[in-house]
Amino acid sequence: MYERDAVSPEADVEEHQIEGALRPKALSEFVGQHRVREQLSLVLHSAQRRNRAPDHILMSGGPGLGKTTLAMIIAAELGAPLRITSGPAIERSGDLAAVLSTLQEGEVLFLDEIHRMARPAEEMLYVAMEDFRVDVIVGKGPGATAIPLDIAPFTLVGATTRAGMLPAPLRDRFGFTAHMDFYEPAELEQILHRSAGLLGAPLEAAAAGEIAGRSRGTPRIANRLLRRVRDYAEVRGDGRLTLANARAALELYEVDPLGLDRLDRAILDVLLNRFRGGPVGLSTLAVSVGEEAETVEVVAEPFLVRSGFLARTPRGRVATPMAWTHMGLTPPPDAAFGAAMGASGRNPGSSAGNNGGRGNGRQADGEQGENSP
Numbered sequence: 001m002y003e004r005d006a007v008s009p010e011a012d013v014e015e016h017q018i019e020g021a022l023r024p025k026a027l028s029e030f031v032g033q034h035r036v037r038e039q040l041s042l043v044l045h046s047a048q049r050r051n052r053a054p055d056h057i058l059m060s061g062g063p064g065l066g067k068t069t070l071a072m073i074i075a076a077e078l079g080a081p082l083r084i085t086s087g088p089a090i091e092r093s094g095d096l097a098a099v100l101s102t103l104q105e106g107e108v109l110f111l112d113e114i115h116r117m118a119r120p121a122e123e124m125l126y127v128a129m130e131d132f133r134v135d136v137i138v139g140k141g142p143g144a145t146a147i148p149l150d151i152a153p154f155t156l157v158g159a160t161t162r163a164g165m166l167p168a169p170l171r172d173r174f175g176f177t178a179h180m181d182f183y184e185p186a187e188l189e190q191i192l193h194r195s196a197g198l199l200g201a202p203l204e205a206a207a208a209g210e211i212a213g214r215s216r217g218t219p220r221i222a223n224r225l226l227r228r229v230r231d232y233a234e235v236r237g238d239g240r241l242t243l244a245n246a247r248a249a250l251e252l253y254e255v256d257p258l259g260l261d262r263l264d265r266a267i268l269d270v271l272l273n274r275f276r277g278g279p280v281g282l283s284t285l286a287v288s289v290g291e292e293a294e295t296v297e298v299v300a301e302p303f304l305v306r307s308g309f310l311a312r313t314p315r316g317r318v319a320t321p322m323a324w325t326h327m328g329l330t331p332p333p334d335a336a337f338g339a340a341m342g343a344s345g346r347n348p349g350s351s352a353g354n355n356g357g358r359g360n361g362r363q364a365d366g367e368q369g370e371n372s373p
């Protein structure tokens with residue numbers, strides 16, 4: 001299984017607690033995602049002017065891009081209480097009924113990983129979102145009856161890493177969808193300076209650039225690498241967050257200059273050495289690296305595609321010339337090449353901070369592009 005590397009976009013329980021202190025609390029403090037911020041601000045302000053709960057909001061994007069943070073900000077901006085739950089915690093419709101029936105008027109319900117919710121609960125959610133009602137089923141079999149129960153008007157904020165997996169009736173019930181993109185290096189630097197300030201460890205500009213360049217466009221990774229650099233500087237260095245200390249720490253934690261981790265490298269290694277650059281289907285690729293297809297698809301691929309190492313084609317995943325170069329290999333004369341540079345935005349190695357900008361290889365694009373045999 002995939003073990004967390006320093007550049008894994010996912011967090012464990014302990015990290016979630018550490019992250020709490022670094023979360024921006026207001027929309028004005030939230031860095032980047034300009035379009036989402038502007039659209040969201042409009043949705044929230046117009047609802048406030050009309051003195052009504054805003055439309056339900058769906059946020060889609062990879063792990064660590066700020067969905068939970070934004071949900072907390074939405075509640076704070078509305079001055080409303082926030083209830084947090086997640087799809088996997090809702091195994092039966094009764095679990096959801098228990099949450100919905102105890103919501104206060106105007107409360108924000110954050111449902112993380114909404115695509116993992118049990119099917120019967122999904123149907124209950126449709127009615128709750130549209131009519132602010134839950135139908136509680138009493139009894140079993142032919143004698144079962146549905147007792148309608150009014151619930152307080154609320155705003156659902158759903159988050160998903162896989163918008164493509166949501167059934168259309170659920171997707172259609174959200175009035176606004178926020179697509180969270182990877183962050184620009186300059187935005188990550190801004191986040192890093194803010195976090196360093198909160199941690200009481202001033203960060204030199206060059207060190208911020210170095211960390212941002214290896215953070216895979218993801219604030220969670222940037223903040224984690226910052227903590228590793230701080231540890232290093234305190235224990236082995238002179239205590240200052242300088243470029244030299246940042247480089248030494250990131251080398252120690254085996255963070256690739258472009259932010260690639262072991263899983264990324266394993267995927268490229270298999271793709272190049274075993275499948276001569278592809279094309280190869282997602283499931284075959286996942287089995288070959290000993291990983292779940294979903295982990296490969298959600299955790300590794302979006303970054304590899306966006307960075308120009310991998311392309312998705314109708315026949316499967318294909319390595320790009322850049323992948324061969326990065327892995328120090330020469331492609332065989334008959335190697336297939338994906339049109340990744342055109343399909344996935346800028347080359348991360350060619351821009352300041354190494355991390356490219358926001359490509360158009362968004363999570364949702366990847367889902368639509370799923371075409372493994």
Ligand SMILES: Nc1ncnc2c1ncn2[C@@H]1O[C@H](COP(=O)(O)OP(=O)(O)OP(=O)(O)O)[C@@H](O)[C@H]1O
Nearest residue numbers: 019022023030031063064065066067068069219220
């Ligand atoms: N735009 C931002 N500005 C500043 N900090 C941010 C921003 N987005 C995320 N962060 C920081 O990155 C960390 C991860 O963010 P968050 O938990 O909101 O991500 P997420 O998308 O909900 O991840 P997951 O899908 O794994 O739950 C937090 O510590 C948060 O403070």
